[in-house]
Amino acid sequence: MVSHLFYQTGSKRPVLAEARGIYMWDVEGRRYLDGSSGAMVCNIGHSNPNVLAAMRRQMEKSTFGYRLHFETEPSEHLAAKVAAHAPAGLEKVFFVSGGSEAVESAIKIARQYATVTGQEKRWKVISRLPSYHGCTLGALALTGYAPLTEPFAPMYRDMPKIPAPTAYLDGMDPADPATGLHYANMLEEKILAEGPESVLAFIVEPVGGASTGALVPPSGYMERIRDICTQYGLLLIYDEVMTGGGRTGRFFATDHWNARPDIITFSKGFAAGYSPLGAMIVDEPIVDAVIKSGGFLHGFTYAGNPLACSAGVAVLEEIQRQDMVANATAMGTLLKARLTSLMDRYPFIGDVRGEGLLLAFELVADRGTMEPLPRDMNAYLRLVDIAYANGLIIYSRRTRNGLAGDHFLVCPPLIITKEQIDQIMEMLVLSLDQFAK
Ligand code: PMP
Numbered sequence: 001m002v003s004h005l006f007y008q009t010g011s012k013r014p015v016l017a018e019a020r021g022i023y024m025w026d027v028e029g030r031r032y033l034d035g036s037s038g039a040m041v042c043n044i045g046h047s048n049p050n051v052l053a054a055m056r057r058q059m060e061k062s063t064f065g066y067r068l069h070f071e072t073e074p075s076e077h078l079a080a081k082v083a084a085h086a087p088a089g090l091e092k093v094f095f096v097s098g099g100s101e102a103v104e105s106a107i108k109i110a111r112q113y114a115t116v117t118g119q120e121k122r123w124k125v126i127s128r129l130p131s132y133h134g135c136t137l138g139a140l141a142l143t144g145y146a147p148l149t150e151p152f153a154p155m156y157r158d159m160p161k162i163p164a165p166t167a168y169l170d171g172m173d174p175a176d177p178a179t180g181l182h183y184a185n186m187l188e189e190k191i192l193a194e195g196p197e198s199v200l201a202f203i204v205e206p207v208g209g210a211s212t213g214a215l216v217p218p219s220g221y222m223e224r225i226r227d228i229c230t231q232y233g234l235l236l237i238y239d240e241v242m243t244g245g246g247r248t249g250r251f252f253a254t255d256h257w258n259a260r261p262d263i264i265t266f267s268k269g270f271a272a273g274y275s276p277l278g279a280m281i282v283d284e285p286i287v288d289a290v291i292k293s294g295g296f297l298h299g300f301t302y303a304g305n306p307l308a309c310s311a312g313v314a315v316l317e318e319i320q321r322q323d324m325v326a327n328a329t330a331m332g333t334l335l336k337a338r339l340t341s342l343m344d345r346y347p348f349i350g351d352v353r354g355e356g357l358l359l360a361f362e363l364v365a366d367r368g369t370m371e372p373l374p375r376d377m378n379a380y381l382r383l384v385d386i387a388y389a390n391g392l393i394i395y396s397r398r399t400r401n402g403l404a405g406d407h408f409l410v411c412p413p414l415i416i417t418k419e420q421i422d423q424i425m426e427m428l429v430l431s432l433d434q435f436a437k
Contacts, residue, residue: 013388019046022413022420024393032388035424036395037413040209040242040358042273044318045413051274051314058310067095067304074309081316082270082279085251087260092287094280094296095304099241100134102265102278103203107138108298110201110235110263113286116293119233122200126190126234129161130401132211133203133239142203145211146401160194162186164208167218168351169370169400180220188228201235201262202228206253207355209242210397213362213407214354217257226259235262235286241278242358245269246319246414249329249356256355262286274311276302324414331416332356338425339410346432348373357414362399362407372404380406383435390434392427 014026022045024032037043044051058074065072079093094109096102107125114122127133129144137156140149144161165183167174172182191199206222208215229236238261243253247269250256254264263286267278290296302308319325336359340352350364363379365371373379380396383406387394399405412424 021045021047022416030391032391032393033420033423033427034413035387035392035427036409036411038273039268039395040247040409040411041268041271043245043247043269043414044272044315044322044324045415046273048274048314048318050318050321051272051311054310054314055274055307058307061306063307064302064305066301067299072304072306072309074306074313075304078270078309078312078316081313082266082281085316086264086281087252087254089260089283090262090264090281091284092282094282095309096267096278096280096300097276097302097308098271098278099239099265099267100136100139101300101303102241102267102280103134103139103142103239104136105280105298106203106237106239106263106265106282107142107201109280109282109286109290109296110237112290112293112296112298113235114200116289119200121197122233124160124194124199125201125203125237126160126162126187126194126199127203128164128205130164130208130211130399131161131203131205132209133205134241143211144401146403147398160190160199162190164212164215165218165221166212166215166400168353172218174216174218176218177220179218180222181224183218184221184224184228187225188232191228191232191234196232199232199234201237203237203239205239205243206256207243207248207358209358210395210409211399213360213397213399213409214358214411216353216355222257222259226261229262237261237263237265239265240269241265241267243269245272245315246325246328247356247358247411249325249332251319251325253355270312270315271308272311272315274315275308277308277312319414322415327416328356328414331412331414331418331421332359334418335359335410335412335416335421335424338421342429342432343367345429346436348436357411357416358409359411360407360409362405364405372400373406375404379435380408383408383431386434387427387431390427390431392424392431394428 271277
């Protein structure tokens with residue numbers, strides 16, 4: 001058979017037939033519980049009838065209007081809704097078709113802003129190691145994940161990185177504000193080492209996604225990061241491609257802290273698997289300066305198309321109607337407690353972490369030292385395959401910059417119920433028992 005999956009590794013997957021709510025069925029009729037919402041994207045569940053109806057209605061009217069020729073009702077409506085969820089002042093919404101495009105756009109508007117405000121020397125964007133910001137070359141330069149970046153060097157210019165705050169590996173207490181300061185101050189050190197006049201921005205996943213396995217910042221970290229960016233004139237970019245839209249129990253993860261960013265990137269939370277869609281949300285003075293200088297010199301053909309935007313509007317309405325952000329907090333608390341209880345049964349679970357329904361556990365050889373499992377064991381692939389065979393989909397990566405460590409994201413759609421959490425736990429225990437044999 002001719003395959004379009006030439007980039008895939010790992011086991012062959014079955015062919016998808018249909019999906020509804022938190023379940024998916026293959027063409028042979030086998031059912032899977034979508035315990036990772038795809039790649040933490042199908043937040044409102046599959047085949048939501050209200051979203052499908054809204055898209056059908058829009059399809060009958062128009063599916064495309066080029067952004068330089070027309071405003072459209074869905075794009076205007078969606079921009080207003082997105083801005084209403086963002087922190088005060090972040091009111092300018094620029095649509096794109098996915099997460100990497102949102103990150104590219106954020107880097108470019110930051111750079112153009114620097115250019116038009118007499119700060120031409122600022123071009124470096126500091127990010128973290130590990131991190132994931134997308135697979136296009138600009139976003140890849142910010143991504144701290146060697147297996148994804150190294151094959152393409154030197155096609156892109158690698159940007160400066162600081163370590164992500166892995167308190168759980170370093171024997172530090174994440175609730176102690178000294179821990180937050182310890183890691184945040186690494187940003188200041190990096191800025192000083194690079195030369196503050198050359199640094200444009202700092203980009204961070206507020207709660208880590210796939211690359212770190214739901215790493216939550218230690219106490220005081222985000223506030224100190226904000227202060228450092230302000231002090232040295234850096235723009236602070238929150239990459240909320242995965243966290244935005246309620247996943248962490250707040251609409252945007254930024255709402256967890258008193259540390260407002262200058263730019264937010266957003267995608268999975270309102271695309272939700274219904275249509276390619278993304279956005280950056282930008283502080284007004286930045287946009288004003290760029291517009292005054294002649295406009296933002298950037299844009300993608302499909303950006304803001306009415307069909308994608310009609311899906312986005314309907315997704316946001318469903319999140320509100322079903323109070324999914326509150327459910328992410330309630331069910332996230334329950335699921336995290338259930339995952340944590342697995343540590344009594346399986347000594348090889350080294351850590352359980354996350355916020356809301358962005359949750360992960362990490363497997364180790366030794367919980368005392370947090371020594372990873374042997375690399376050639378490929379635990380991150382093996383456990384996923386076992387779970388898959390048991391009808392549970394989870395998402396895994398190697399942590400620690402892709403060199404060692406195996407973590408597993410358990411991030412079901414935000415509509416999950418208690419009974420469905422029981423189902424996840426049953427299949428997970430079965431899978432971990434089989435893995436342990
Ligand atoms: N940033 C973050 C934080 C992400 O999690 C992702 C996707 N996993 C991206 C950017 C890239 O998004 P996309 O795959 O839609 O380009």
